[in-house]
Amino acid sequence: MNTFRLQFRFLAPLFLVIAATAYLTVPLVDQLSLRWTVRDLNSRSQLIANTISDNVFDAVTSLDHVRLDSIFNRLIMDERVLGVGICDHDGQLSEKTAGFPDGISCSVADAVAKKSSPTLKLTRGSVHIAVEPLDRGVLSLGELILVHDLSYAEKRGEDTRRYLILFFVILGSVIALITVITAHLSLRGWVAGARALMRGEGLLKPFETSSPELQPLAQDLRAMLRELEEERRSRESPQDLWTPEKLRDLLHADLRGDEVLVVSNREPYIHENTPDGIVVKRPASGLVTAVEPVMRACSGTWIAHGSGSADRLVVDSNDTVQVPPDKPSYSLKRVWLTKEEEEGYYYGFANEGLWPLCHIAHVRPVFRVSDWEYYKAVNQRFADKVIASARTDDPVILVQDYHFALLPQMIRERLPRATIITFWHIPWPNPESFSICPWRAELLRGMLGSSILGFHTRYHCKNFIETVDRFLETRIEHEHSIIRLDNRETLVKSYPISIHWPDEAEEASWPSIEDCRSELRQRFGLSASHQVAIGVDRFDYTKGILERANAVERMLEKHPDMIGKFSLIQVAAPSRSSLDEYRYFQERLLQRVEEINQRFGNESYKPFILLAEHQGSNVLTRYFRGAEACVVTSLHDGMNLVSKEFISSRNDLAGVLILSQFAGAAGELPEALIVNPYHVEETADALYRAMTMPEGEQRERMRNLRTTVRERNVYRWAGHMLQDAARSRRRERIEARLLSHSENC
Ligand code: GDG
Numbered sequence: 185m186n187t188f189r190l191q192f193r194f195l196a197p198l199f200l201v202i203a204a205t206a207y208l209t210v211p212l213v214d215q216l217s218l219r220w221t222v223r224d225l226n227s228r229s230q231l232i233a234n235t236i237s238d239n240v241f242d243a244v245t246s247l248d249h250v251r252l253d254s255i256f257n258r259l260i261m262d263e264r265v266l267g268v269g270i271c272d273h274d275g276q277l278s279e280k281t282a283g284f285p286d287g288i289s290c291s292v293a294d295a296v297a298k299k300s301s302p303t304l305k306l307t308r309g310s311v312h313i314a315v316e317p318l319d320r321g322v323l324s325l326g327e328l329i330l331v332h333d334l335s336y337a338e339k340r341g342e343d344t345r346r347y348l349i350l351f352f353v354i355l356g357s358v359i360a361l362i363t364v365i366t367a368h369l370s371l372r373g374w375v376a377g378a379r380a381l382m383r384g385e386g387l388l389k390p391f392e393t394s395s396p397e398l399q400p401l402a403q404d405l406r407a408m409l410r411e412l413e414e415e416r417r418s419r420e421s422p423q424d425l426w427t428p429e430k431l432r433d434l435l436h437a438d439l440r441g442d443e444v445l446v447v448s449n450r451e452p453y454i455h456e457n458t459p460d461g462i463v464v465k466r467p468a469s470g471l472v473t474a475v476e477p478v479m480r481a482c483s484g485t486w487i488a489h490g491s492g493s494a495d496r497l498v499v500d501s502n503d504t505v506q507v508p509p510d511k512p513s514y515s516l517k518r519v520w521l522t523k524e525e526e527e528g529y530y531y532g533f534a535n536e537g538l539w540p541l542c543h544i545a546h547v548r549p550v551f552r553v554s555d556w557e558y559y560k561a562v563n564q565r566f567a568d569k570v571i572a573s574a575r576t577d578d579p580v581i582l583v584q585d586y587h588f589a590l591l592p593q594m595i596r597e598r599l600p601r602a603t604i605i606t607f608w609h610i611p612w613p614n615p616e617s618f619s620i621c622p623w624r625a626e627l628l629r630g631m632l633g634s635s636i637l638g639f640h641t642r643y644h645c646k647n648f649i650e651t652v653d654r655f656l657e658t659r660i661e662h663e664h665s666i667i668r669l670d671n672r673e674t675l676v677k678s679y680p681i682s683i684h685w686p687d688e689a690e691e692a693s694w695p696s697i698e699d700c701r702s703e704l705r706q707r708f709g710l711s712a713s714h715q716v717a718i719g720v721d722r723f724d725y726t727k728g729i730l731e732r733a734n735a736v737e738r739m740l741e742k743h744p745d746m747i748g749k750f751s752l753i754q755v756a757a758p759s760r761s762s763l764d765e766y767r768y769f770q771e772r773l774l775q776r777v778e779e780i781n782q783r784f785g786n787e788s789y790k791p792f793i794l795l796a797e798h799q800g801s802n803v804l805t806r807y808f809r810g811a812e813a814c815v816v817t818s819l820h821d822g823m824n825l826v827s828k829e830f831i832s833s834r835n836d837l838a839g840v841l842i843l844s845q846f847a848g849a850a851g852e853l854p855e856a857l858i859v860n861p862y863h864v865e866e867t868a869d870a871l872y873r874a875m876t877m878p879e880g881e882q883r884e885r886m887r888n889l890r891t892t893v894r895e896r897n898v899y900r901w902a903g904h905m906l907q908d909a910a911r912s913r914r915r916e917r918i919e920a921r922l923l924s925h926s927e928n929c
Pocket of ligand 1: 467469471473474609610681720721722755756757797798799800801804821822823824825826829
C-alpha cells in the first residue's frame, strides 16, 4: 500500500508536467507546421509563376484564349491549386479558372498577399494566395493570382496534433511504468537486502541481488554481530557453564517452549524380559549418552526403534512410554521393525554399508539393493511417525546419525516449516571414498532436507561440503558453510559432542580413588602395585583394539621389566555381533590376545585382560578411577566419548589419557598423549610413558583436560545447536513477515 502511495506522489506531478508540456507544445507545433507550409507554398507559387508567366503573357497579348485555358487547366489539375486568375491594371479579375473561390477579388488578393502569412479563411476552408507580377520588360499585363488549397495542410496539422498527443500519452505511460517497476524492484531489492542482512550474508558479495546501498550498512552490522557473538562466546567463562538449567532456559526463552522431537535408531531405555521380570537397560551408546540430557531438559518426544523383548508390554496405545523410569520427564515413542527390516536397514545398509564407508578402517563397505530398499522404507516409516507425532507445523526435530540420511528430506516434504537439525555422529569421508556408495546423490539430497547439519569437527564439515560439491548441483557459500538446494538452505557446522559433567553430588557418590584402585586389582587378582591401563569400547573394528593389543606386546618387548607389573583391561561391549566382519574381528582379537597372554603371561598374570561383556556405567567410572591410564586407539572415530568420560572421572587430577590422532576428540584434547595407532612403536612408547609419567606432569595435563571437557560439555553441544536453530527460526519468521509485507505492497 505504501509503495502505491509513494508511486502516486511521484506520478501525479509527473502526469501534470507531461500534460502541460503537451498543452504548450501542440499549438506551437501547429504554428510551426503552418509556417513551413506557407513558406513552401510561397516558393511553389513563385516557381509556377516563373514557369508559366511567358506563356501566359504571349497568350494574353495574342488574345489566344484557348492557349490560356490550356495553361490554366493544366495548372489546376494539381489538386492543391484551387484556382488561377489574372488581375488587370484596373484591379479587375479579367481571367480566372473554374473553381476560383468567389470571395477573392483582386483587392482582397493584394491585401492578403502582403501579409507575412498570406492565408485567408473562407467558408469552405483556408486558402493561400500568391500574387505575382505578369510582365515582360517594361510591359505589364497585371498580376497573376495563384490560390492554393490549405485544407490539406490543416489536415496534416490535425494528424500531427493527434500523433503528438499520442506521443505524450505513450511517453507518460512509459515513464509511469518504468517508475512503478523501478519502485517495486528497488523495494524488493531492499527487502532482499534486509533478508540477506539478517542472514548476515550475501551483502558482501558483488553478485548478490541485494541493493548496493545496503552493503556498507550490512558490513558494519555483520562485523558488529560477529563481535557480539565472539564476545558472547568469550563470556562463556567457567562461571557461565552450560548446565541442564541453562539449556532449559534456552529452550524456554529462545525456542519459546517450541515442540522438540528426537529421532534415533537406538532407544535410550530398553525394556527386557528376564526371569526376575521386566528390567530396564541403558544401551552402551555415545549418542544416547549425549542426547538424553537434552530430552530431560526439554520434555519432548523421542522416537526410536523398540528393540527390547518387553518394549511392547510397557507402551500405551500410542506406542509411548514415559521415561526415565525413576523420574519420567519425556515421552519415548517406539517404532516396531520386522526382523527383515532390521536386518536390511540397520545391519545391512547402515552398518555394513555406511559405517565402513564413513570410517577409514580398511573394511569394505557392502551395498545391497535389498538393504537400500529397506533403508528407504524404514526411513519413510520413521518420517511418518514423526509427522504423526508432531503437534505443531514447525517443530524442532533432532535427527540422529547415519541410520536416517533420508529422513530430513522426507520430513521436510510434509512439514516444510520444521527446523530439522541432523547430527552425524560418525566421520564424513572424502568425496572419493563416498563415491563408492551407489546411492550417494540420494543420501546427500536426503540430508540436505535439514536446516542444520552437524558434524563433530570442521574437517568432517569440509569433507561433506566437498562431497556435495562433487555430486550435486547446489549453490555453496563456502564462507558461511551454507548449501542451497531447491531454494532451501542447510547450514553445515561443527558441534563437538561431549558428556554430562558430573556435579558435586555425583562426585560425592563415587568411591575414593584408593577404593577404586584396590577394587579393580582385587577383581582381576592383581597386586596392589600392579599398573593398569583401561580401554572401554563397543566391540568394533574401528576402535583399534587389535592395534592396542599389539602396542601392549611391543611395550613388554621393549620394557621386559614391566612384565608381570602391567595389564591392560579392555571392556569390549558386544556390538553388531551378528555381522560377519564383527565376528571375524572378535575372533582375530581373541586369538591375538591369547598369543600375547601366552607369550608374556602365566596362570596368574595376563597382560591383556579382555572383558567382552557389557558393564554397568558405575562400574566403568570405578575402572576409570582405579587405572593409571586410559587408552583410546580408534582407527577413526567421530569424537569418542570414552576419552572424555575418563577425564571427568579423574577429580584426583591423576591418570594419563592416550588418545588416537584419528579420533575427533584429539583436536580438543592436546594434553593427552596423542598417538598414531597404526604406529605400534609410538603407541607402545606412549603406554610406557603413561606408566612412568611423573605425578606433576599428570596433574598439569589432567587439569587442562578437565577444564576443557567441563566447559565444552554436552549441554554446550546441544545448546549451540539449539541456539543456531532458534536463530534460524527467528530469521525465517522475519523473512516471512518481510515477504508478506512486500507482497501486500
Ligand atoms: C558414536 C561415534 C561419537 C561402552 N561400553 C560400555 C558402555 N559404553 C559407552 C561409553 C560411551 C559410549 O558407550 C561409546 O561412545 P563413543 O563415543 O566412544 O563411541 P560410539 O558408540 O561409536 O559412538 C563416536 C559418539 O557416537 C557420540 O557422537 O563420539 O565417535 O562412533 O559413553 O561409556 N557403557 C556401558 N557399558 C559398557 O560396557 N554402560
